[in-house]
Amino acid sequence: MGDVLQLGNTRQLLKLYYAGNQMESPNGGFLILLGIRSLEGGSAMGIFECSVSSLRYELPIPKATRTERKTVKDALAAGEEMECPRHGPETPLKRAGKEIVCGSCGIPFAKV
Numbered sequence: 001m002g003d004v005l006q007l008g009n010t011r012q013l014l015k016l017y018y019a020g021n022q023m024e025s026p027n028g029g030f031l032i033l034l035g036i037r038s039l040e041g042g043s044a045m046g047i048f049e050c051s052v053s054s055l056r057y058e059l060p061i062p063k064a065t066r067t068e069r070k071t072v073k074d075a076l077a078a079g080e081e082m083e084c085p086r087h088g089p090e091t092p093l094k095r096a097g098k099e100i101v102c103g104s105c106g107i108p109f110a111k112v
């Protein structure tokens with residue numbers, strides 16, 4: 001595997017990613033999700049490939065904020081369906097070991 005490049009406008013790209021919209025690649029074309037890697041400390045890294053150049057890019061996904069954790073914790077306590085605070089109702093959170101994780105952003109939002 002070759003080098004993985006950094007993306008510049010991460011804030012804007014994250015917004016598109018959470019909304020499930022197409023993300024433009026810096027080389028033209030768009031970014032195809034290859035995978036999400038959960039990182040130590042609660043953040044994650046998205047790995048994307050450019051549809052035109054096949055260059056690979058990584059997009060750091062920030063860890064859960066206090067507000068996001070509280071939203072999920074409250075839903076958990078109320079026995080409600082838990083959805084990803086970033087991806088919305090289309091993306092339910094899953095239990096992974098002792099954590100409640102979004103499969104699409106790789107972020108743990110609560111502990112069981």
Ligand SMILES: [Zn+2]
Pocket residue numbers: 084085086087091102103104105106
């Ligand atoms: Zn998510």
